[in-house]
Amino acid sequence: MQRIVVIGGGWSGVAAAVRAAAAGLEVILCEKTDLLLGLGNVGGIMRNNGRFTATEENIALGADELFEITDRLATHRNVDFPGHEHAAFYDVALVEPEVRRLLKRLGVELRFMTRITDVRKEGEKRLAAVITADGEELEADAFVETTGSSGPMGNCLRYGNGCSMCVLRCPAFGPRVSIAERAGLTDIMACKANGTRGAFSGSCKLDKRTLSRKLRRKLEKDGVAVVPLPERLINREKLARKVCRQYALDPYAENLILIDTGYAKLMTSYFNLEDLRQVEGFENARFIDPYAGGKGNSVRYMAVGLRDDYMRARGFENFFLGGEKSGFFIGHTEAITTGSLAGYNAAAQVLGGALLRLPESLATGDLLAFANAALEEENALDRRFTFAGGEYFARMKERGLYLTDPRLIRKRVEAEGLCDVYKRPPDVIK
Ligand SMILES: Cc1cc2nc3c(=O)[nH]c(=O)nc-3n(C[C@H](O)[C@H](O)[C@H](O)COP(=O)(O)OP(=O)(O)OC[C@H]3O[C@@H](n4cnc5c(N)ncnc54)[C@H](O)[C@@H]3O)c2cc1C
Structure with missing residues (x-):
């Protein structure tokens, strides 16, 4: 049987596995x-914002399975908060098991605690196998790398405020390894506005039980709570160090903005705990993730690979990239978009079908082409791309790509002859 190995099980890896x-x-x-x-x-x-359009485009293209889960497990829908409209929040505690069940139903073999550390090549343009930290070789016909861009711990020590004990848990499970670099490519690293490497992740999780009853009630009722900060606790400088350009707006420095994702998501990279507890409603506040959220957050965009618009790693035939590994993309929707295309094209390559390039008349296709072209420009390493804000959302609006009516979005996909393309066997499209 023809086989694909996906390396990394974040949203992009999961999306690639679903498509393949x-x-x-x-x-x-x-x-x-x-x-x-x-x-x-x-x-x-x-x-939120242009992610609505991108979600509906993916659904129309046939990549609906993961969005069905995030929509169904939403704690709140159609919420507006500073700089953002019609957002939905999924319950971060419940989505992972549901996605795991989906992959098992689809017959995907899940290998946990399996860290890939090397590759075996077959000539210059093909990978033959990847090698686990235990020395096992996994051969396949095509490979998708979706290892993200955070960690390992050394990067957080060097370019952040130290290991903040985030959800990736490098010390417990071992460091991220760039498979693209093991294959002989050179990754690129982002820069912060001040020129230092990487960027800080932009939010933390608080235990809701540690908020005052009044604040918690408001959060659970509205999905959002905006709590003004006293002047002495406002730190605008932190905004420039964040990954998330879509939240690098004054209200995110002037207020504590909370979002109900099952936990209380605090929309700031980190916040000194002693200071936080001086704000009304936060007297008992406690971080869940990163565990040391009082001092720092994970550092991201440390290993981004170069790829073409088919998501193929530059110069390779059977090696594809998705998610943060495939560009300076921020977001779950962006990871699912890039991972779906990478997984589909890996399958197409193996089955002898034509590879799919999403057209620039769709926001999803335009983002991929735009982010690639941007790498040729001078300030390339300081840019991030998301449908949710910053320069790419502005571009969506300028080019008329931002739509919020699912019927119109489907029509646009239909006009390209791409409705449910992801559900069609790739080998029939020659
Ligand atoms: C604190 C925080 C809050 C965020 N909030 C939001 C939000 O609200 N909405 C939104 O859209 N986006 C948000 N984002 C951004 C979004 O989560 C990411 O951009 C996206 O999920 C990245 O997905 P990915 O699959 O590319 O990478 P990752 O999620 O980083 O997944 C990579 C996976 O690969 C595994 N891995 C790494 N190396 C190896 C190896 N050698 N072998 C095997 N496995 C390996 C890792 O363990 C990991 O599971 C947030 C990010 C952070 C950090």
Whole structure:
């Protein structure tokens, strides 16, 4: 049987596995920790701003399975909060087991605590196998790398405020390894506005039980709570160090903004605990993730691979990239978008079908082409791309790509002849 190995089980790896399994291939997904979803176990914000359009485009293209789960397990829908409209929040505690069940139903072989550390090549353009930290060789016809861009711990020590004990748990499960670099490619690293490497993840999880009853009630009723900070606790400088350009807005420095994702998601990279507890409602506050959220957060965009618009690693035939590994993309929706295309094209490559390139008339296709072209520009390493805000959402609006009516979005996909393309066997599209 023809086989695909996916390395990394975050949202992008999971999406790649879903698409390759749906195309009828044997799929092995290797994840170094004991959980799927990687950074998707924190976060939870979906459908905000242009992510609404991208979600509906993916659904129309046939990549609906993961969005069905995040929509069904939403704690709140259609919420507006500073700088963002019509957001939905998924319950970060409940989505992972549901995704795990989906992959098992699709027949994906899940290998947890399986860290890939090397590759075996077959000539210059093909991978023959990947090698686990235990020395096992996993051969396949095509490979998708979705190992993300955070960690290992050394990067957080060097470019952040030290290991903050985040959801990826490098000390317990071992460091991320760049498979693209093991294959001979050179990754690129992001820079912060001040020129230092990487960028800080932009939010933390608080235990809701440690908030005042009044604040917790408001959060659970509205999905959002905005609590003004006293002047002495406002730190605008932190905004420039964040990954998330879509939240680098004044209200995120002037207020504590909480979002209900099952936990209380605090929309700031980190916040000194002693200071936080001086704010009304937060007197007993306690961080859940990162565990040391009073001091820092994970550092991201440390190992981004170069790829073409088919998501193929540059110069390779059977090696594909997705998620944060495939560009300076921020977000679950962005990871699912890139991972789905990478998984589908890996299957197409194995089955002898034509590879799919999403057209620029769709936001999903435009993002991929735009992010690639941006790498040629001068300030390339300081840019991040998300449908949810910053420069890419502005571009969506300018180019008329931002739509919020699912019927119109489907029509646009239909006009390209791409409705349910992801559900069609890739080998019939020649
Ligand atoms: C605190 C925080 C809050 C966020 N909030 C939101 C939000 O609300 N909404 C939103 O859309 N986005 C949010 N994001 C961003 C979003 O989570 C990420 O951009 C996206 O989930 C990245 O997915 P990924 O699959 O590319 O990478 P990751 O999630 O990093 O997944 C990579 C996976 O690969 C595994 N891995 C790494 N190396 C190896 C190896 N050698 N072998 C095997 N496995 C390996 C890792 O353990 C991990 O599971 C947030 C991010 C953070 C950190």
